[in-house]
Amino acid sequence: MSFNILNFNESLFKNEYFSILIFLLIAILLSCIIVLLSYVLSTQNPETEKLSSYECGFEPYEDARQSFDVKFYLIAILFVVFDIETMFLLPWSISLSQLDIIGFWVMIDFIIELGIGFVYIWYIGALEWD
Template sequence: MKNSFINLHIFDSLYKTEYLFILVFIVFAIFLSGIIIFLSYFLSVQNPETEKLSTYECGFEPYEDSRHKFNINFYIIAILFIVFDIEAMFLFPWTIMLSTLDITGFWSMIDFIVELGIGFLYLLYVKGLDWQ
């Protein structure tokens, strides 16, 4: 019994050591990012002009202010594109590994596809894609 306790203690020590390296790496990355942002802000030349701050329209003078409201449907289409793009990203490796997967891997992906299909049918039902 005492021997198994020692093995668990060694495992716990190794477990903490592995996460310590990850923690040190994250702290170092945050510190280095902060230093780079700090240096770029204070060492850059701050010379804003009206020409630099205006919108670029292929060499023409801007016709109107470019900061106007967009229709919310553009955002909905963008979010749907991201969702179905992620679905495609999951489907490609699944189809490649389909012959080596067990029944759990097969049905979990079928469940994923069905849930996305139900979400898409609900979106059609509430007319989320109709322009008003």
């Protein structure tokens, strides 16, 4: 069994994963070079004015660390849930002609369940802002 280094290299360069690996290594190398150059070439003289927070050119009136209302988090979670729903609906709508009747009714069931969830959220007042 002979191992020909030339054939090995040719097959390695023809492999599609090798080109992705080379691209990834070049991207990492260039990123490291840019970060290193910016650190080496920058002037580092920290001042109190540079390190202070910027609030439209004047001192802030009150502390910026205030607690948020839970309503913000609820709206954000609802947005994520209904945004992920579109992630499931888009491939289904594209491949609708290739699905059989079972795939069609499974997605109709999914849409109905999402509609019930939306009506429930609306009913309990989660979308109302008081």
